[in-house]
Amino acid sequence: MKRTPLFDTHVKLGARIVEFAGYEMPVQYTSILEEHEAVRTKAGIFDVSHMGEFIVKGKNAEKYIASLIPTDTGRFDEGKGVYSCLCNESGTVIDDLFIFMNNRENFYLVVNAGTMEKDFAWMKSHLIDEVDLVNISDSTAKIDVQGPESKKIISEIFKSNKLENLPRFYFYYDNFEGIEVMISNTGYTGEAGYELFINNESAEALWNTIIDKGTSYGLKPAGLGCRDTLRLEACYSLYGHEINEEINPVEAGLSWLINSESDYIGKKILSELKEKGAARKQVCIEIEGRGIPRENCEVHFNDQKIGYVTSGAFSPTFKKGVALALVKKESASIGDNVDVIIRDKPVKGVIVKRPFYGFNG
Numbered sequence: 001m002k003r004t005p006l007f008d009t010h011v012k013l014g015a016r017i018v019e020f021a022g023y024e025m026p027v028q029y030t031s032i033l034e035e036h037e038a039v040r041t042k043a044g045i046f047d048v049s050h051m052g053e054f055i056v057k058g059k060n061a062e063k064y065i066a067s068l069i070p071t072d073t074g075r076f077d078e079g080k081g082v083y084s085c086l087c088n089e090s091g092t093v094i095d096d097l098f099i100f101m102n103n104r105e106n107f108y109l110v111v112n113a114g115t116m117e118k119d120f121a122w123m124k125s126h127l128i129d130e131v132d133l134v135n136i137s138d139s140t141a142k143i144d145v146q147g148p149e150s151k152k153i154i155s156e157i158f159k160s161n162k163l164e165n166l167p168r169f170y171f172y173y174d175n176f177e178g179i180e181v182m183i184s185n186t187g188y189t190g191e192a193g194y195e196l197f198i199n200n201e202s203a204e205a206l207w208n209t210i211i212d213k214g215t216s217y218g219l220k221p222a223g224l225g226c227r228d229t230l231r232l233e234a235c236y237s238l239y240g241h242e243i244n245e246e247i248n249p250v251e252a253g254l255s256w257l258i259n260s261e262s263d264y265i266g267k268k269i270l271s272e273l274k275e276k277g278a279a280r281k282q283v284c285i286e287i288e289g290r291g292i293p294r295e296n297c298e299v300h301f302n303d304q305k306i307g308y309v310t311s312g313a314f315s316p317t318f319k320k321g322v323a324l325a326l327v328k329k330e331s332a333s334i335g336d337n338v339d340v341i342i343r344d345k346p347v348k349g350v351i352v353k354r355p356f357y358g359f360n361g
Contacts, residue, residue: 004049005200021113023050032225036316042218043147052116052137054109059130062104066262076101091269093243112239141203146193149217156213190234192361235355241310253282285349287321291342298341299325306331
């Protein structure tokens with residue numbers, strides 16, 4: 001099993017370690033509830049160095065990227081990150097990813113840990129002339145600082161005017177103790193925050209410096225447990241749950257990603273799905289009864305099964321169970337009451353407007 005360059009640091013901090021995507025990762029340090037609350041009200045620091053990073057560069061780099069995603073690369077800006085997905089010929093999702101454009105001949109891609117090798121092999125099989133594809137995942141650490149106090153904390157370390165004026169989704173390069181670090185105004189929590197990419201050798205020093213500068217602002221180390229509850233409240237997709245190779249972007253509520261005129265993989269079926277709609281749709285459910293919804297719990301409406309929960313948990317913010325579910329298109333809608341089958345018993349819920357928690361930044 002793999003370990004990130006910060007593994008020993010997590011052990012020293014008393015983290016509970018679990019297996020995730022082939023890595024030994026911290027799921028929590030104190031409690032999921034406490035760490036979730038810290039991110040929502042102050043700040044949290046996450047080690048997400050298990051994520052994958054690829055470099056795509058060369059004369060035909062943009063043409064190559066455009067052939068892989070349903071999102072129009074003409075809308076990309078230098079110094080900006082764009083969320084999109086890789087789809088197969090059937091229109092279902094191989095992975096979702098962030099694409100950071102240095103320039104139109106140089107892109108920095110961030111993919112999911114569990115799909116990293118699959119993604120790289122798939123991208124390599126579609127490589128075109130005058131493009132280099134490099135996997136730098138094993139040498140790259142990723143540290144996220146998320147929460148209302150995140151900008152103050154990062155500004156204690158990096159003094160550049162670029163940071164002060166950095167819009168959401170944009171990024172720039174700074175240095176930490178003489179080492180290059182990429183800083184993006186992005187995150188996976190529903191809060192304002194930053195993602196920092198640096199080489200493995202400098203990761204521990206950067207982590208410790210952030211902890212040192214951030215403690216007075218209420219910063220706490222946060223594990224994968226609260227990362228999941230935070231992203232669920234914000235209704236951010238998790239690969240393997242809301243999206244996978246059996247679910248297309250339209251079903252997953254991601255039809256807004258489909259806007260490219262280029263000849264990309266899966267274009268015919270994705271264009272048709274966006275125009276005509278899919279047979280299923282994603283809905284948000286708040287649990288009104290007692291019980292915590294979990295993945296694969298059935299969802300019933302008018303005594304008929306209409307779908308299943310893709311992600312569910314107790315919401316620390318709203319003090320109730322919440323779930324994302326994939327259901328039949330012509331079934332229940334916002335405001336309708338449904339039953340979620342939890343431990344073989346129906347528990348009352350209501351379909352609500354997406355998201356549970358709007359972006360706070």
